[in-house]
Amino acid sequence: MQIFKKQKDLNLFLESEREKSNSIALVPTxxxxxxGHLSLVAKAKNLAExxxxxxxxxxxxxxxxxxxxxxxxxxxxxxxxxxSKKIDVLFxxxxxxxxxxxxxxxxxxxxxxxxxxxxxxxxxxDGVAQxxxxxxxxxxxxxxxxxxxxxxxxxxxxxxxxNLHLDIKIExxxxxxxxxxxAMSTRNKYLSDIDRERAPHFYSxxxxxxxxxxxxxxxxxxxxxGINSLSKSFEVExxxxxxxxxxxxxxxxxxxxxxxxxxxxxxxxxxxxLVFRRKNV
Ligand code: PAF
Numbered sequence: 001m002q003i004f005k006k007q008k009d010l011n012l013f014l015e016s017e018r019e020k021s022n023s024i025a026l027v028p029t030x031x032x033x034x035x036g037h038l039s040l041v042a043k044a045k046n047l048a049e050x051x052x053x054x055x056x057x058x059x060x061x062x063x064x065x066x067x068x069x070x071x072x073x074x075x076x077x078x079x080x081x082x083x084s085k086k087i088d089v090l091f092x093x094x095x096x097x098x099x100x101x102x103x104x105x106x107x108x109x110x111x112x113x114x115x116x117x118x119x120x121x122x123x124x125x126d127g128v129a130q131x132x133x134x135x136x137x138x139x140x141x142x143x144x145x146x147x148x149x150x151x152x153x154x155x156x157x158x159x160x161x162x163n164l165h166l167d168i169k170i171e172x173x174x175x176x177x178x179x180x181x182x183a184m185s186t187r188n189k190y191l192s193d194i195d196r197e198r199a200p201h202f203y204s205x206x207x208x209x210x211x212x213x214x215x216x217x218x219x220x221x222x223x224x225x226g227i228n229s230l231s232k233s234f235e236v237e238x239x240x241x242x243x244x245x246x247x248x249x250x251x252x253x254x255x256x257x258x259x260x261x262x263x264x265x266x267x268x269x270x271x272x273x274l275v276f277r278r279k280n281v
Pocket of ligand 1 (some may be wrong): 029057058061128131150153
């Protein structure tokens with residue numbers, strides 16, 4: 001595994017690989033790697049000859065008062081894990097390397113970035129789109145792989161690629177879960193022992209609501225049950241049942257459904273979702 005800090009060194013390496021007709025898959029991360037990230041790496045290895053993983057904690061996707069300064073830094077462990085997966089390149093740029101002309105961004109995500117997580121983190125998705133666009137410019141990958149836990153982010157990145165007519169295939173991997181159902185997340189490290197014990201209830205509620213809907217329960221009634229049930233243990237930021245293709249309201253003919261939610265408890269914010277198909281519509 002080669003480690004690059006500078007765009008120009010990375011580009012020299014990637015140019016020589018492109019000359020050999022080798023394809024490139026990018027897995028952008030902010031570090032704090034867990035099995036969810038490693039599933040993205042495994043997917044990337046299946047897609048392309050060369051796998052580039054980036055670690056960069058992007059300041060522009062954090063609002064003031066969020067956890068930018070405390071974001072888990074587990075670099076030595078991340079490096080060890082990536083080495084063991086035999087990726088080709090670890091790219092760890094500085095802020096100056098990513099934003100040489102400052103952090104002003106010309107790309108605006110639009111309406112899809114203002115709902116759900118975007119309603120609670122108003123500038124978040126513009127920052128995500130900004131940094132992902134920048135990584136695409138630098139790496140020029142054939143493929144890029146993202147996790148489905150950040151489902152809204154995934155749709156936003158797919159629309160970025162479409163809007164900018166980029167020749168990059170966006171691939172995704174399902175959420176990886178702990179043995180008790182809790183979605184793997186770098187932020188799970190923030191949970192106290194007691195909160196860690198309570199946290200799997202989040203996924204239990206999502207699963208129970210999915211089962212209610214599959215059993216024929218009315219969507220808005222199921223949503224109410226979900227909110228009431230989560231509210232007993234957590235502060236619910238949002239809990240929605242939506243069309244999984246575009247995060248709009250469900251219509252009679254919608255078959256791909258997502259239950260998507262964000263909660264807060266004990267100072268930690270967690271997100272999760274479940275996508276499923278409704279039969280006979
Ligand atoms: O999902 C993440 O870890 C980040 O939002 C990403 C895509 C690496 C951009 O900073």
